[in-house]
Amino acid sequence: MRIIESRIERLRRIIRRKKINALLVTNIRNVRYLTGFTGSSAFALITATKALFFTDFRYTEQAGYEVTHFERVTEKGNRVRLIRNLVKEMAIGRLGFEASASYYFYEELHKAGISLAPQSGLVEKMRMIKDSVEVEKIMEAIRRAEDAFIAVKPAIRPGVAERAIGLRLESELKKRGCARAAFDIIIASGRHSSMPHAGQTEKKIERGDFVIIDWGGEADGYYSDMTRTVLMAGPEMSRKKRIYDIVNTAREKAIREAQAGMKSSEVDRAARQHISAAGYGEFFGHGTGHGIGLDVHENPRISWAGRETLADGMVFSVEPGIYVPGFGGVRIEDLVLMQGGKARTLTQLNRKLEIINGLYPNKGGRI
Amino acid sequence: MRIIESRIERLRRIIRRKKINALLVTNIRNVRYLTGFTGSSAFALITATKALFFTDFRYTEQAGYEVTHFERVTEKGNRVRLIRNLVKEMAIGRLGFEASASYYFYEELHKAGISLAPQSGLVEKMRMIKDSVEVEKIMEAIRRAEDAFIAVKPAIRPGVAERAIGLRLESELKKRGCARAAFDIIIASGRHSSMPHAGQTEKKIERGDFVIIDWGGEADGYYSDMTRTVLMAGPEMSRKKRIYDIVNTAREKAIREAQAGMKSSEVDRAARQHISAAGYGEFFGHGTGHGIGLDVHENPRISWAGRETLADGMVFSVEPGIYVPGFGGVRIEDLVLMQGGKARTLTQLNRKLEIINGLYPNKGGRI
Numbered sequence: 182m183r184i185i186e187s188r189i190e191r192l193r194r195i196i197r198r199k200k201i202n203a204l205l206v207t208n209i210r211n212v213r214y215l216t217g218f219t220g221s222s223a224f225a226l227i228t229a230t231k232a233l234f235f236t237d238f239r240y241t242e243q244a245g246y247e248v249t250h251f252e253r254v255t256e257k258g259n260r261v262r263l264i265r266n267l268v269k270e271m272a273i274g275r276l277g278f279e280a281s282a283s284y285y286f287y288e289e290l291h292k293a294g295i296s297l298a299p300q301s302g303l304v305e306k307m308r309m310i311k312d313s314v315e316v317e318k319i320m321e322a323i324r325r326a327e328d329a330f331i332a333v334k335p336a337i338r339p340g341v342a343e344r345a346i347g348l349r350l351e352s353e354l355k356k357r358g359c360a361r362a363a364f365d366i367i368i369a370s371g372r373h374s375s376m377p378h379a380g381q382t383e384k385k386i387e388r389g390d391f392v393i394i395d396w397g398g399e400a401d402g403y404y405s406d407m408t409r410t411v412l413m414a415g416p417e418m419s420r421k422k423r424i425y426d427i428v429n430t431a432r433e434k435a436i437r438e439a440q441a442g443m444k445s446s447e448v449d450r451a452a453r454q455h456i457s458a459a460g461y462g463e464f465f466g467h468g469t470g471h472g473i474g475l476d477v478h479e480n481p482r483i484s485w486a487g488r489e490t491l492a493d494g495m496v497f498s499v500e501p502g503i504y505v506p507g508f509g510g511v512r513i514e515d516l517v518l519m520q521g522g523k524a525r526t527l528t529q530l531n532r533k534l535e536i537i538n539g540l541y542p543n544k545g546g547r548i
Numbered sequence: 549m550r551i552i553e554s555r556i557e558r559l560r561r562i563i564r565r566k567k568i569n570a571l572l573v574t575n576i577r578n579v580r581y582l583t584g585f586t587g588s589s590a591f592a593l594i595t596a597t598k599a600l601f602f603t604d605f606r607y608t609e610q611a612g613y614e615v616t617h618f619e620r621v622t623e624k625g626n627r628v629r630l631i632r633n634l635v636k637e638m639a640i641g642r643l644g645f646e647a648s649a650s651y652y653f654y655e656e657l658h659k660a661g662i663s664l665a666p667q668s669g670l671v672e673k674m675r676m677i678k679d680s681v682e683v684e685k686i687m688e689a690i691r692r693a694e695d696a697f698i699a700v701k702p703a704i705r706p707g708v709a710e711r712a713i714g715l716r717l718e719s720e721l722k723k724r725g726c727a728r729a730a731f732d733i734i735i736a737s738g739r740h741s742s743m744p745h746a747g748q749t750e751k752k753i754e755r756g757d758f759v760i761i762d763w764g765g766e767a768d769g770y771y772s773d774m775t776r777t778v779l780m781a782g783p784e785m786s787r788k789k790r791i792y793d794i795v796n797t798a799r800e801k802a803i804r805e806a807q808a809g810m811k812s813s814e815v816d817r818a819a820r821q822h823i824s825a826a827g828y829g830e831f832f833g834h835g836t837g838h839g840i841g842l843d844v845h846e847n848p849r850i851s852w853a854g855r856e857t858l859a860d861g862m863v864f865s866v867e868p869g870i871y872v873p874g875f876g877g878v879r880i881e882d883l884v885l886m887q888g889g890k891a892r893t894l895t896q897l898n899r900k901l902e903i904i905n906g907l908y909p910n911k912g913g914r915i
Contacts, residue, residue: 219747220745221745237833237834238744238833238834239743239744239745239833239834240743240744240745241833242742242743242873243743243745243746255833257833258853259853278651280650280651280652280655281650281651281652282650282651283647283648283649283650283651284645284647284648284649284650284651284653284654284666285647285648285666285668286651287651287654288647288666299651299652299655301652348719348722348723351722352715352719352722355715355718355719356715360732360747361732365727365728375609376606376607376609376610377605377606377607378587378588378606378607378610379610380586380727466604466605466606466608466622466624467604467605467606486625486626506609
């Protein structure tokens with residue numbers, strides 16, 4: 182695979198610039214990105230001339246199929262001792278290691294007498310810029326998620342339990358080829374909708390409820406993530422419509438203003454300013470979005486603290502929300518791809534407010 | 549809740565013994581264990597007299613319901629700065645932190661001038677010994693998993709794709725109340741069965757295949773984990789039966805020999821010796837088991853490197869296997885509870901070899 186070769190070469194250039202002799206890659210998503218290995222336990226060691234891949238007995242055979250550009254080693258016994266021996270054998274002076282590893286692991290390596298240089302986010306930074314194959318996988322994860330939602334949509338109505346909708350949505354994701362849902366699906370209705378990260382309960386949807394649906398698909402290890410909020414007909418409709426419109430416009434503005442060269446925090450500011458100007462600033466307490474790829478949450482961070490510079494190839498979510506405790510909440514989330522200097526929206530599902538007339542067509546709540 | 553109070557008190561005693569002034573708890577499962585919080589982002593700070601809980605805006609409302617024995621703080625802005633200010637305000641001399649936290653986080657705290665004392669596995673050690681409420685939750689997670697398997701069982705036959713079985717099994721787990729499957733279910737048939745951690749593919753089960761099913765349920769945050777292997781009628785049955793019997797006897801021996809006061813590695817040795825004596829030692833490359841609870845994999849480690857001393861209240865898996873590349877593999881996994889000094893098997897499903905006659909009753913492979 183040319184992709185794997187080019188990733189190894191790019192990492193080697195970074196390693197040279199950082200003046201370390203080798204990088205120990207322990208983050209399992211980084212391992213997958215660099216090696217192609219899809220299992221859950223492995224690490225890699227990359228030097229100027231060597232690329233070594235380590236996994237244990239459980240994955241030896243699978244790695245044989247998946248990992249083609251690395252010298253493969255089956256790990257046995259103590260990992261720290263294995264690394265210490267390699268560092269000696271290969272005469273590695275300063276070993277770079279990923280600062281995302283645990284302090285405990287660092288301490289063990291240190292005690293083993295290895296000269297260490299912590300490195301922050303080297304591979305993560307490469308992963309921020311997606312190539313066309315990665316974008317295609319994310320788009321497939323989006324298609325699966327959107328198709329699944331369309332199948333479940335008619336069930337989102339008064340009388341149906343949050344959990345019943347969540348179950349059905351997850352099963353529709355799987356039917357479309359997702360190995361798993363991207364994360365525990367959120368179905369938050371009525372009073373639950375003001376808790377941005379509520380789960381799913383046996384609560385049935387009622388008239389007047391906002392229903393936040395936050396879900397994501399998967400395709401070949403890449404994830405999608407999106408949110409829609411629908412409204413059940415009921416009391417106080419004009420205030421609810423207004424809140425929805427504020428969130429939706431905030432989302433639109435943030436996407437329109439995103440430009441290559443801009444700090445990621447500026448996208449957050451665009452959404453936040455609109456919500457604050459409308460008087461709901463205190464009810465939007467989370468960041469506006471996050472990068473996505475092999476992890477559901479990765480860089481860039483689209484928040485007040487975001488410091489990445491937007492660039493073509495980045496894929497991230499834009500998901501402002503307003504959550505009024507005791508009243509209800511709205512979140513609308515799209516995924517965008519930076520392309521030609523601008524943000525192109527990848528998610529397609531309708532974002533106009535849908536109001537569902539609760540005629541309780543099915544009292545049992547079965548879907 | 550008395551349980552929460554008693555956990556805080558026990559942790560305080562440990563903190564005193566360790567001669568630190570406070571422990572910063574960042575592992576999210578440890579946070580759940582100590583506080584009752586079920587969300588995905590939070591941390592806690594426990595001193596001799598104070599118990600503080602921190603989460604962000606997304607979880608403030610939920611924490612209000614769940615976290616009753618801690619002073620609750622909504623985290624805003626930079627976490628490291630917040631901790632530094634607290635350490636000053638509360639005049640904490642040496643702050644204990646969990647060594648499972650990232651090296652990066654340690655470095656940030658260190659740079660902020662905080663005097664730090666890494667602590668390994670303090671809360672994890674408490675979690676190793678389950679109380680009766682925890683055991684009941686694990687047993688419920690087992691019941692859900694076993695019932696789900698029984699519902700899916702008739703579909704495990706030639707002509708059905710691994711993935712179809714996995715989908716159905718996951719959906720049956722959810723129907724029984726599991727918030728999620730404990731992990732990505734393994735359905736590994738025929739040549740896949742010799743890869744201990746294969747996933748699920750579109751491969752259809754064939755005559756003569758071993759089919760390894762490794763799955764787990766969930767109940768109120770606690771997990772179960774079990775494995776069964778069934779055999780499709782076909783060629784080389786006597787060798788296959790022999791391999792199955794060796795694994796099953798190894799499992800039985802390990803459970804029978806487990807005793808309070810013994811090192812966890814001795815349970816591993818019991819299984820391993822049996823398999824080695826039968827001539828298959830090189831084909832059993834993984835550890836014999838692992839503790840389970842709020843995490844699917846926790847201490848004690850039942851492997852050649854396991855150093856925990858078995859004690860009443862521990863719950864762990866016993867799951868020897870034999871994997872012959874190109875021929876097939878067998879794993880049988882039960883969960884046991886240490887009680888009255890001995891291992892009591894919690895999982896109930898049949899472990900006798902079941903041979904399924906492949907009459908292809910359904911050519912389409914639908915289930």
